[in-house]
Amino acid sequence: MVAATIGTMVRRVNGDSSTNGVDLLRRGIRARLARVRTLLGEFYTAPYRGAVARARRDEDDLFMLFVFAELMGVPNPAAYYTLELQPLLLERFHEWHTRMGLEHSPLDHFRCC
């Protein structure tokens, strides 16, 4: 009885023409569980998404400072290692310096804007 009812519900949702009740029931339960799992995950992340993303961005900003410090005249003992990262991070450079409150690129040698 229950299997048939759920089966009908699932068929309605999926537009499925199969008639095997048990199979449909299993599929229906699996779909329900998957939905619950997604909602639970969302329930865990949603409230703190902004805070976590911002904390990650702060960390990234500090990293950008390490990479570009030498170019701005700030001595950086790790410059030798960070130098090769510069081309990789150049894409984010404009966004970073504007976020740091500098409207134009602080570097004389290459201007990004």
Added chain:
Amino acid sequence: MTMSPLLAALICIAAYVVAYRVYARFLAERVFLIDPARPTPAVRLRDEIDYVPANRYVLFGHQYASITGLSPMLGPAIAVIWGWLPAMLWVVLGAIFVGAVHDFGALVVSIRARGTSLGKVTENLVGPRGKTLFHLVIFFLIALAMGVFVHVIAVLFSPDFYPQAVLPSGALVFVAAAMGVAVHRSGWSIRSLTLAGLAVAVGLAFLGIRQPVVGPSLAQWKWLLLAYAFGASVLPVWLLLQPRDYINSLLLYVGVGAMYLGFFATNPSFAAPAVDLSPEGAPPIVPFVFVVIACGAASGFHALMSSGSTAKQLASEGDARFVGYGAMIGESLLGLMAVLACTAGFVSREAWLERYVSWQAADSLGNNIAAFISGTTHFLQTLGIPEAIGGTFVAVIVVSFALTSLDSATRLLRYNVSEIGDTLRVDALSNRYVASGIAVVAIWAFAFIQVDGEFAGLILWQLFGTTNQLLAGLALLAVTLYLLRRGKPLVYTAAPMVFMLLSTLTVMSANLTDFWSAGQWLLLAPAATIFTLAVWLVAEAALAVIRFRGNPVLDGLEVVFREK
């Protein structure tokens, strides 16, 4: 005729349903002009950081869990000293006509103002002074509430109450942190962690019964809790706040569900009188009942949540009624449960009187919350849960609510201190350690205030209640001004606002006279500040109404921000 608690509860629940279906719909359609087709900030300003449209049930769950804490249990647990009827009436009618309208209104105004916080909206509608007022009120509100919470947890941990709750409550903090690391660093699935988390929580409750922790004094517990608050405020959110909030929300749903199930299965009768207008030593019922029960009926603190992350994640305006109004009704259900547990959860009138013999008997607040715990434990017993386990479990839930509030509110207070620093141009306050330090010192000041050699629990609770109502008044003022500018009906938000302000002002003036004549200068200072803030708010409201009256009605529903 004697009313059965079961019938009373059913009538209240029916009232909630009707209010949500009829009154809230009326507000949505006629007052706030909700249009599901109008894009919300989450859709228009989507940035995957703050502005992300979320599923309405997820959002409801979050809003519900973040507005529901210890307060809706504690307030009614105190107020039933006047009998069950006044407390129940205020919990239900207050939620329907004041609290839920306030939460809903704050949410709507916030989504019409690009999802910004109520502080920003107030600044826009009332002026820069409005923002300062807002920040000061919030500062007092959080510091006071957390002072009370620290006190309540410390009392609950003391040997007279629930020392068996210490171990599970403390261990839950570490379980949460482990869960945070597992999810954030190792990418574990939430599902398995949920099951593990709940299993560990139950297992810990058993462990706690075997190993009650007795040792630290009340003051020592308070110091420990303050240290915890400081730590929670400076640690990254994913490590502690996020998993704790999550586990806590699950406990909340399981707990409230089980309590109602137990209540209906028990079908108890009231041990408390319906009305007792003059219990020994108690202040007059009007207006004190409105202040003693803040959360559960109406609470300004909710505006911070409504206009915070909720407003930025609302996927459709059509969800606002469900999330704003609905979540408050949900919280009120817990308030109602508290009223029922503290009046019908006792075996006899004598047992009830033991807890509620006089206002002073409940002065540590410990008696009140213990009444709630023993009442709900009584309901759970009908479900076959033994008293020792049920009691510990409810005590752990209660402490867990208080602790989660403590850690997230200390962080809020830290942000607030930083914002005040911004206004005053003091850069040092933006440092997280400095700001957290100031936040914890403020909480410490209230947690350790003493009256006649005893920690001031109940008096602080009243101060908290008034500040909370004051903030509700302020939020309702912002909503009312928003409606005024757009030529919409005002009475549905203005009347609750006036009501909130009147109760705040009368209670504060009564308190001020008391403190003055008793020479309690430590309490006089915060009370005088709150009173001043309330008068300031009334003046701002009057000024704003005068200023706007001559202005033409605005067409757009959006709040237009002045360029700086």
